[in-house]
Amino acid sequence: MNIGTAAERSGLPPKTIRYYEDIGLLTPDRSENGYRDYSTADVHRLRFLQRSRSLGFSVEECRQLLSLYGDKERESADVKAIAKAKLAEIDRKLAELAGLRDMLRHLADHCNGDDRPDCPIIDGLAGSGTVQ
Amino acid sequence: MNIGTAAERSGLPPKTIRYYEDIGLLTPDRSENGYRDYSTADVHRLRFLQRSRSLGFSVEECRQLLSLYGDKERESADVKAIAKAKLAEIDRKLAELAGLRDMLRHLADHCNGDDRPDCPIIDGLAGSGTVQ
């Protein structure tokens, strides 16, 4: 399929898809006419990239995650270690997102009576615990 | 407190904190000697920025979220509408993160027997459903 279709199906703009090819994240076939020709596996990679990038993972992290299943040379113990490290990070992100959701929900629910939303959410804004 | 302490407590590098000041996300006091002087409220803002940025929200989204409780002029109906829109986005992100976690968990659990991790995770990699 052409880049436009791949863009539609992955949720990424064509520009970004070409950029990902430039930096070696995927290498679609080329048709006779020189057009890029994307497989459904390519679209899967692109959708994965769209999702993980929008969740705050860097391009290099995405590259590593993609290599987990794409690189046939990689040792499975290696795969497992990397996957586990990322799992911990994902769990942390999940907790932070849930905290953010609770904060916003509180803001939407409890600050609609008066004109100034200066209820004590501010103190809980950053959640608890320490980073790093 | 000085920028170094604020950096420690927020999880953001001093460079980034100064940058956030440049683009108007916060305006700490200045001490006699010209050093920036951060309040605990400033640190809360910074921690909020650190978290929401790492979860894939843009700086402009963060600015809007910060204004929800910081802007005394804002109408509460307005606050409520914006908060609700962001809530929907957060719920979507939560679902995608959970999907990513499941995929990685599967990879870690089921692909450790043989040397090549080419189990059929690839098909589920991008999750289901369509973007946009």
Added chain:
DNA sequence: CTTGACCTTCCAGTAACTGGAAACCCTATG
């Protein structure tokens, strides 16, 4: 056979940092 929607490459610009230089401030120690 032309028009419009796609595609190509290339180059420049933007967003959000990030690194480094030069100089100022503060505390501690000789």
Added chain:
DNA sequence: CATAGGGTTTCCAGTTACTGGAAGGTCAAG
């Protein structure tokens, strides 16, 4: 008091990850 260190200041340049636009090739429809 001098000075050595570490932290801070501003400024300017570089990086990452796109994003916009120009100039031109391709293709299906009318």
